[in-house]
Amino acid sequence: MTNTFYEKIYRFLFFLIPIIFLFPVSFSTIACLFYILFFFLTKRKFEIKLRFEKNELILLLFFLLIIFSSLLEWLLNSRIYKINNLENFFKFVGIIRFFLIYFLVKKIIDKKIYLVSEFFKSSFFSTVFIITNIFLMHVIGRDIFGNIPLYGGSRYATTFGDRAIAGTYLLNFFFFGYIFLLRKKINIILILFYLALVGLAILLTLDRTPFVLFNIFLILLFCLNYRKHFLIFFLLFIYNILIFLFFISINSELKSKYMAKEFLIYKQLSTDEIQKITNTQSKNVKEKNVIEGVYVPQIYSYRLLYEESIHIFIYDKTFLGSGAKSFYQRCGDYRFNTDKFSRQMGYYKACQSHTHNLYLEISISSGLIGLFLFIYFIFSTFFKLKILRKYLFQNQIFIILIISLIIELFPFRPYGMFLSTYNGFYLFFKLAILSSLIINFKKFNKL
Secondary structure, rough: HHHHHHHHHHHHHHHHHHHHHOOOHHHHHHHHHHHHHHHOOOHHHHHOOOEEEEEHHHHHHHHHHHHHHHHHHHOOOOOOOOOOOOOHHHHHHHOOHHHHHHHHHHHHHOOOHHHHHHHHHHHHHHHHHHHHHHHHHHHOOOOOOOOOOEHHHOOOOOHHHHOOHHEEEEEEEEHHHHHHHHHOOOOOOHHHHHHHHOOOOOOOOOHHHHHHHHHHHHHHHHHHHHOOOOOHHHHHHHHHHHHHHHHHOOOHHHHHHHOOOOOOOOOOHHHHHHHHHHHHHHHHHHHOOOEEEEEOOOOHHHHHHHHHHHHHHHOOOOOOOOOOOOOHHHHHHHHHHHHHHHHHHHOOOOOOOOOOOOHHHHHHHHEEEEEEEHHHHHHHHHHHHHHHHHOOOHHHHHHHHHHHHHOOOOOOEEOOOOEEEEHHHHHHHHHHHHHHHOHHHHHHHHO
16 A cells, blocks of 8 residues: 555544544544554655653653552542453553554654644534534434533533533633634634634533633633734634623523632532432432431532642542542542531532542542653643744734643643543643644744
């Protein structure tokens, strides 16, 4: 087979990435393994050499530490992982797949940087597809596939099944769709129209953080680069605020979502409220929430989730962490053993499967050492910007790449379990693209 044939396959695979994340989680699991295998087997076709740079070695050490901590807990602590379950061993060793995705994708783009154009193109069409589905759900109650909103009509999941992540998907991929329009030299008014649709669609999904981060993107964009279009982008920002105020005044679900205090305070429940929660929980949930023969409803609080994550990190396995996906058990043990008041009331504050924060998840999985390695890896990427300082305030595409990286790694952004295939595949694929483009931007800018 000729190199031209393989180039066509590579183009298709990069075009396929945003589409893969439109489907159920199982698609990303299969795709992640396929991409690693195919990229590794075909690396010689494009003379891609497996040489580690300094920051790549740091990332490799980070993942090896997580694997080591996970295996250590698996062997020594049956509370966290079932000691007789060999499946855990292969899961932990398999964590290395995220490093391989980052490393192989970065090396390929370094060598064939034009491939990212296919990714940008697909990102644009995929975001337009999701925007269309969200608007259809809002107007007629279902998308083009007949999917209906979740939770009594309040959340628009569209193609994502029971995961209400449409707003997060738009935040993740609209950056690249925006770059696609810029590179096509589309009229600025049409580009602004695209951004206005993205903002409105995110708002309608009731995803709070993506909407806030989208508006932060607008502020950073017109402050850093769009001086000649300052008024236009300022008006777009004002438009988003007005749209937000309008919908929050007419939509009780939206108002409830943005005014909710579950991420700030912990509400003490009355006996009647506890009984109401108990009666409405499903049978399966009740079975999972039985402690010492007594059913205890779970009460969810972001603030307490973060507080307990920090406490567990400081006082339990501080340096090496307790391994991948260990937060749920650590949190459950800690809360049940320390929160006497909640137990007396007949409920306890809910533990989730993960911390909902990238850095807290890293801290609990790999400890202080792992957190240091990851932050060092990120800063080593930013430090390379010194080489491209002249682009920082002169090239709008370069600025969008930097803002995208900042928002992806924003410390206070709620985040999924980063060691799950869906989240990990996307995170390290995106980091590979951004770091490669930042370093090779001069070459990319000439395409």
